[in-house]
Amino acid sequence: MTDFPPIAFNRAPPAPDFPWPNGAKSALFVGFDVDGETAWIGNRPENGDRLVTVSHGGWDGRVGIARILDLLEEVKVKATFFIPGWTALAHRLQCEAIVAAGHEIGHHGYLHRRPERSAFDAARAEIDRGFEALDRALGVRPVGYRAPSGENFPELLAYLADSGIVYSSSFRDDFRPYRHLLHDDRPGPIEIPVNYAFDDWNFGMTSRVDPRPIFGRDAVLSLWIDEFEATHAWGGCTTMVLHPQVSGRPMRWHLLRDFLRHVLAKGDVWIATGAEIAAHYRACEAA
Numbered sequence: 192m193t194d195f196p197p198i199a200f201n202r203a204p205p206a207p208d209f210p211w212p213n214g215a216k217s218a219l220f221v222g223f224d225v226d227g228e229t230a231w232i233g234n235r236p237e238n239g240d241r242l243v244t245v246s247h248g249g250w251d252g253r254v255g256i257a258r259i260l261d262l263l264e265e266v267k268v269k270a271t272f273f274i275p276g277w278t279a280l281a282h283r284l285q286c287e288a289i290v291a292a293g294h295e296i297g298h299h300g301y302l303h304r305r306p307e308r309s310a311f312d313a314a315r316a317e318i319d320r321g322f323e324a325l326d327r328a329l330g331v332r333p334v335g336y337r338a339p340s341g342e343n344f345p346e347l348l349a350y351l352a353d354s355g356i357v358y359s360s361s362f363r364d365d366f367r368p369y370r371h372l373l374h375d376d377r378p379g380p381i382e383i384p385v386n387y388a389f390d391d392w393n394f395g396m397t398s399r400v401d402p403r404p405i406f407g408r409d410a411v412l413s414l415w416i417d418e419f420e421a422t423h424a425w426g427g428c429t430t431m432v433l434h435p436q437v438s439g440r441p442m443r444w445h446l447l448r449d450f451l452r453h454v455l456a457k458g459d460v461w462i463a464t465g466a467e468i469a470a471h472y473r474a475c476e477a478a
């Protein structure tokens with residue numbers, strides 16, 4: 192039987208207490224995962240023969256990315272787009288528009304394969320291919336990483352740090368950024384933890400191969416506002432995990448707009464990209 196020594200899985204020291212810029216009381220990190228079709232084929236290649244199933248992801252290239260860019264332009268918010276390398280190559284024009292609009296591009300694997308510790312070589316190859324594809328398609332070398340299918344393991348975290356990844360935005364164990372401690376005791380990337388209540392997939396995606404309940408505007412907006420307000424009161428960072436194939440759909444686009452307007456109306460929230468939050472963290476750390 193597998194046993195585990197009674198040691199905390201995450202040995203990173205507690206998140207330090209540091210102020211947000213410009214007297215802001217909390218931060219909002221608007222992160223999109225531009226999975227496209229990879230969300231459907233990366234871990235389930237059998238879906239490659241199911242055009243209708245994969246077409247959920249096709250929304251990104253045909254509609255979602257452009258609509259999300261329109262929204263961000265309207266509310267004057269800069270976001271981070273974590274893009275699997277495959278998506279950047281397959282939807283190059285749409286992804287170029289993300290770069291042209293001044294948003295940050297983050298690493299999100301190549302084919303959205305979930306990193307598995309038992310297959311470290313494959314996990315490393317997925318990282319390398321992701322970097323190569325983002326460079327080839329967009330001329331970008333990302334500093335941020337969000338784990339495809341939200342998984343990671345110690346050796347991979349070290350590999351990411353050695354590959355120039357400055358921050359990760361995948362873990363669910365804090366409401367403020369902290370710095371990872373690698374398995375060999377070196378300092379690791381900064382973590383900007385996600386709040387899983389802000390993963391739109393949980394509320395707005397259902398499909399024949401993965402049926403689940405979906406939730407309407409009132410349920411999600413009240414959850415998001417309540418969760419944001421409580422995080423704001425604690426001085427934390429509200430980190431969103433959005434997908435154009437979910438929040439780029441008509442009703443959810445309006446829901447996201449209503450949420451962003453609520454945050455903007457506060458006037459004391461620092462809305463920043465992952466790279467900006469990581470840079471601020473480093474500056475506070477150095478001071």
Ligand SMILES: [Zn+2]
Pocket residue numbers: 224225226230299303339340
């Ligand atoms: Zn994803």
